[in-house]
Amino acid sequence: MTNFPKDFLWGGAVAANQCEGAYQVDSKGLSLVDILPDAKQGRWDALMHPKAAAQKTYDFYPSHESIDFYHTYEQDLEMMAEMGFKVFRTSISWPRIFPNGDDAQPNEAGLAFYDKLFQKCRDLGMEPLVTINHFDTPLALMEKYNGWADRRLIDLYLRYCDVILHRYHKLVKYWLTFNEINMILHIPFLGGGMDVSDLSAKEALQTKYQAAHHQLVASAKAVKMAHEIDSDIKMGCMLAAGEVYPNTPAPADVLAALQANREGYFFIDVQARGYYPNYAKAFFKANDLHIEMTDADLAALKETVDFVSFSYYASRLVSADPEVAAEKGEANVFNSLKNPYLPTSSWGWQTDGVGLRITMNNVWDRYQKPLFVVENGLGEKDELTADHKVHDAYRIAYLKENIDQMGQAIADGVVCWGYTSWGCIDLVSASTGEMAKRYGYIYVDRDNNGQGTNARYRKDSFYWYKDVIANNGVTE
Numbered sequence: 041m042t043n044f045p046k047d048f049l050w051g052g053a054v055a056a057n058q059c060e061g062a063y064q065v066d067s068k069g070l071s072l073v074d075i076l077p078d079a080k081q082g083r084w085d086a087l088m089h090p091k092a093a094a095q096k097t098y099d100f101y102p103s104h105e106s107i108d109f110y111h112t113y114e115q116d117l118e119m120m121a122e123m124g125f126k127v128f129r130t131s132i133s134w135p136r137i138f139p140n141g142d143d144a145q146p147n148e149a150g151l152a153f154y155d156k157l158f159q160k161c162r163d164l165g166m167e168p169l170v171t172i173n174h175f176d177t178p179l180a181l182m183e184k185y186n187g188w189a190d191r192r193l194i195d196l197y198l199r200y201c202d203v204i205l206h207r208y209h210k211l212v213k214y215w216l217t218f219n220e221i222n223m224i225l226h227i228p229f230l231g232g233g234m235d236v237s238d239l240s241a242k243e244a245l246q247t248k249y250q251a252a253h254h255q256l257v258a259s260a261k262a263v264k265m266a267h268e269i270d271s272d273i274k275m276g277c278m279l280a281a282g283e284v285y286p287n288t289p290a291p292a293d294v295l296a297a298l299q300a301n302r303e304g305y306f307f308i309d310v311q312a313r314g315y316y317p318n319y320a321k322a323f324f325k326a327n328d329l330h331i332e333m334t335d336a337d338l339a340a341l342k343e344t345v346d347f348v349s350f351s352y353y354a355s356r357l358v359s360a361d362p363e364v365a366a367e368k369g370e371a372n373v374f375n376s377l378k379n380p381y382l383p384t385s386s387w388g389w390q391t392d393g394v395g396l397r398i399t400m401n402n403v404w405d406r407y408q409k410p411l412f413v414v415e416n417g418l419g420e421k422d423e424l425t426a427d428h429k430v431h432d433a434y435r436i437a438y439l440k441e442n443i444d445q446m447g448q449a450i451a452d453g454v455v456c457w458g459y460t461s462w463g464c465i466d467l468v469s470a471s472t473g474e475m476a477k478r479y480g481y482i483y484v485d486r487d488n489n490g491q492g493t494n495a496r497y498r499k500d501s502f503y504w505y506k507d508v509i510a511n512n513g514v515t516e
């Protein structure tokens with residue numbers, strides 16, 4: 041018995057910056073991600089101090105070649121189609137279209153690549169689901185404007201949207217304005233290369249929320265633009281989600297969890313409801329933050345998204361007690377206490393399928409807009425056997441638990457359009473720059489140093505997911 045509707049969109053997700061490689065091919069400009077080294081050379085430090093990182097020369101940049109999807113996309117998409125994908129989520133690399141972000145004309149060679157990519161998806165019966173900006177803002181916008189801290193990024197982003205929405209609207213119906221928009225509070229670099237490392241804590245907070253405001257206005261204006269270009273287009277927002285649990289039933293812990301949840305929901309509250317929530321205004325006041333917003337901005341925010349998408353890897357745990365709060369675990373890149381009820385991956389991420397059901401119910405109850413689970417999965421080390429097999433039972437167990445719980449959420453009454461598990465083909469990890477942290481159904485023969493044949497092999501999970509799709513979510 042399946043809980044999934046018959047037109048449920050099953051598929052997988054990647055992002056341009058983590059799979060395409062070809063970092064300077066066909067006149068592509070450098071993106072922010074192109075200056076990031078791998079973990080051994082200090083990727084995290086570079087994320088936190090991007091201006092300093094941009095001055096350094098590293099031995100190896102994982103994004104430069106990545107898995108070379110730019111040249112292998114046809115065969116890769118054919119393998120996705122073989123699994124029965126009905127949707128394929130990827131992103132457009134902004135610096136392929138505007139190499140410097142503010143060029144007078146778009147780059148035709150970059151546009152032509154996505155014509156072919158999206159057409160190939162369609163030919164194979166897959167809906168493309170496209171993220172407009174997934175971490176790879178043109179590097180020049182960091183150097184010239186300090187990223188989204190500068191209001192002018194709104195118009196530059198809208199020019200880019202105008203070009204791609206006009207060009208691809210007949211091929212692409214589902215769009216996301218910004219990947220994990222709430223991440224800007226945790227990794228400001230992802231806000232177009234913002235560097236807040238020299239600022240006081242208060243100034244940094246002010247800068248991050250001002251940049252967030254610029255992104256929220258840009259997102260709302262992009263939604264309006266898309267609807268005017270083609271009324272069939274469905275525009276979504278995208279949250280790095282994961283319910284935050286209180287460490288104990290102590291009311292102070294419950295309040296701390298409520299506040300931590302709001303930190304992420306803040307973005308979606310604006311994008312899905314069309315105005316700033318009162319708690320945000322109270323937060324700005326309490327922290328003496330003065331966010332510049334014009335009446336025209338507030339009017340623009342009224343254009344809301346058609347659906348709410350999110351990534352979900354793990355739940356989180358918080359405590360109001362500063363001593364307890366000092367103990368750290370991991371949940372995506374967020375801080376979280378260690379939850380004794382949950383297993384962890386080799387990278388310390390705590391896995392929690394029931395947390396997906398809880399998150400889906402809460403997001404649905406809050407917005408009453410269709411959901412799309414656009415990232416979920418387990419990053420683990422895989423072993424390729426001599427006969428080119430990968431026996432990834434651990435990944436199947438993770439996905440089974442999560443898909444079953446997603447089905448339970450749908451049975452609870454949540455409306456969900458689809459599911460694209462993360463990294464359906466192995467790609468470069470965003471947080472560590474490693475290849476060894478693999479999420480895929482398809483193994484890519486490439487290591488952390490970019491060595492390997494780059495050949496593709498089907499893992500056990502490939503055949504398992506194919507059956508899940510064929511049986512519309514039955515995971516037995």
Ligand code: BG6
Pocket residue numbers: 055058219220280351372415419462468469470471472477
């Ligand atoms: C999400 C991002 O935060 O998590 C992806 O949208 C990222 O870009 C994914 O790859 C998994 O994180 P990581 O660090 O394991 O690659």
